[in-house]
Amino acid sequence: MPFIAAGRSPRVLVLGAGVTGLVAATVLTGRGAAVTVRFRPEAASRASHFAGGMLAPWCEAADASALVAERGAAAIGWWREHFPGTCRAGSLVLAPPRDQAELHRFARRTTAHETLDTEGVAALEPDLAGRFRQGLFFAGEAHLDPRAALAALAADLPARGVVLREGEADEAEQEGFDHVLDCRGHAAAPDWPSLRGVRGEMLVLRCPEVALRRPVRLLHPRIPLYVVPRGEGVFMVGATMVESSDRRAVTARAAMELLNAAYALHPAFAEAEILEAGSNIRPALPDNLPQLRAEGRVLRLNGMYRHGFLLSPWLAQRAAALVLDGADPEGGTA
Incomplete structure (x- = not known):
């Protein structure tokens, strides 16, 4: 874990502005990190642009790991707090x-x-x-409009002090941050062979x-x-x-x-x-479950499969714990 002087907020660069990146930026800044988001401007390049937006942990359990229901149930409350357009009609x-x-x-x-x-x-x-x-x-299930929800998160981030920058982050820019969160989805496949x-x-x-x-x-x-x-x-x-x-x-x-x-x-x-x-x-990923992988100061959040809106709050909170507390609540340290 990088050394961070006492009293200074960790500087975090988030790569990607799909659901994983924007939720991670929201959670991190909510816990006091200084966050910059780098993203490609084409919204249609992101998988979450075409998502269904169903917050359906119990339905998804029909063909997925029990972990999806266990970790995804809390996402309903998270989205209702951060996006008023979330509808809980089952x-x-x-x-x-x-x-x-x-x-x-x-x-x-x-x-x-x-x-x-x-x-x-x-x-x-x-x-x-x-x-x-x-x-x-x-x-108990809910749903939302993914495009409206992500637009609302992105619009709220500057007021929280988050810097939004279009384009790819080069190596020189990444060196100015204490942590880099790679949330690029399938674009990160060259760095994660099993993706x-x-x-x-x-x-x-x-x-x-x-x-x-x-x-x-x-x-x-x-x-x-x-x-x-x-x-x-x-x-x-x-x-x-x-x-x-x-x-x-x-x-x-x-x-x-x-x-x-x-x-x-x-x-x-x-x-x-x-x-x-x-x-x-x-x-x-091979088990169709998302993973958080720490590689020095780089944290890779990926493998959302069809559960991006359902599991991104859980994965973002794990990443925030690693960045700010030095330990993953589900095991592992950084």
């Missing part, structure tokens, strides 16, 4: 009649939910009345004929779908995960699968406007 999980086995499997693998019948589904989401026999309601890319694709649709208050997951054996309301008849539709670092545009196959699944949720989506089709690369 999550609804559904399956077409032919795929009821998928719903039962999901229920067995998760907790913190209640089972709904047809009337219960209709009471939560009137526009889905009569369309599904059963559902699972995770009342891989997982391609995700999404659509943004406008469909005023459908009103949903909360994220809805539609289970399917091949491609589960999620539909997240953004307000004013706009929805984000996603779920594809492809083991690839290919950054090309959304494929025709992915677009058709997402649109077909949206139609299965509600036929009105057949007439929706396609406002946007986007894709990007999620950074993932």
Whole structure:
């Protein structure tokens, strides 16, 4: 750990302004560090620009480590404190009649939910009345608009004394800091050989004929779908995960699968406007869990996979403890 004179705040350089970088900068400055954020100006280059924004720790536990639910549950309170647009209306999980086995499997693998019948589904989401026999309601979960949330964090940082600089940080600039937090996502793969890319694709649709208050997951054996309301008849539709670092545009196959699944949720989506089709690369490690790796004064925070908004507060607090206290609360020192 670098020597820091008594009474002086540690100087920290954060590389990256995706969800990991901005949350880390917010947590660090909240604990008294002097923070500078270096970032590429193109927002669309960041995986979090295309995120669903679901704060769904218990739903995610269906196909992820129990650590995701254990560490991610606290993120709901963190985001509600730092972004007033966070909506805690729960999550609804559904399956077409032919795929009821998928719903039962999901229920067995998760907790913190209640089972709904047809009337219960209709009471939560009137526009889905009569369309599904059963559902699972995770009342404690939340969601947010990722782009609005990150814009709010970035806008608040200068008032906290954080310096925001566009461009890459060269070696000479990095030498002026006590610590460097590398939060560059998949761009950091050359420095972390086990980091891989997982391609995700999404659509943004406008469909005023459908009103949903909360994220809805539609289970399917091949491609589960999620539909997240953004307000004013706009929805984000996603779920594809492809083991690839290919950054090309959304494929025709992915677009058709997402649109077909949206139609299965509600036929009105057949007439929706396609406002946007986007894709990007999620950074993932072999176990699909994020890691914090200390290399001298450089801390690497990476491997968020599909849990960036859910697990970034937990990882940022670990990094802040290393920088300011000299010890990781989950083990290890710097």
